[in-house]
Amino acid sequence: MKKLFFIFFIIVLVMAGCGKKEKIDEKEMSRLGSALTKLSSAVESTVRYKKPPKGISDADLLKLATQHDPKLLEPFSKYTLKVQQENRHGIVLVCDKKGKRGLLEDAGCSRAMDANLWRSKASCKFTLNADSVCR
Numbered sequence: 001m002k003k004l005f006f007i008f009f010i011i012v013l014v015m016a017g018c019g020k021k022e023k024i025d026e027k028e029m030s031r032l033g034s035a036l037t038k039l040s041s042a043v044e045s046t047v048r049y050k051k052p053p054k055g056i057s058d059a060d061l062l063k064l065a066t067q068h069d070p071k072l073l074e075p076f077s078k079y080t081l082k083v084q085q086e087n088r089h090g091i092v093l094v095c096d097k098k099g100k101r102g103l104l105e106d107a108g109c110s111r112a113m114d115a116n117l118w119r120s121k122a123s124c125k126f127t128l129n130a131d132s133v134c135r
Contacts, residue, residue: 044108
């Protein structure tokens with residue numbers, strides 16, 4: 001009987017752990033959103049005026065965009081960053097560490113943070129279109 005209870009207890013613990021959802025801290029997302037607008041502005045400027053080479057990797061574009069201030073990347077050390085270039089505009093997407101869940105997305109051409117993806121549990125895919133955001 002003790003053995004059966006122990007097995008049941010282990011199963012309940014495992015199931016509880018599997019069902020645990022990643023909790024997103026709203027204050028952390030607000031802080032990251034503020035940092036993202038600064039980073040996306042730097043990316044926008046780089047894409048627009050420095051004309052990076054075609055096929056440049058996301059990491060290299062971010063490095064080029066933050067040459068003047070590498071600290072712009074520090075708030076994102078625990079996250080995955082993706083960059084999209086579209087019609088001489090830059091869009092930055094922040095995802096969880098594993099690159100599975102989209103958290104924040106911002107086009108550098110606009111003042112405000114553009115998309116709080118973390119609220120909708122979106123996948124780590126771009127949702128913004130530069131033509132509609134950057135008028």
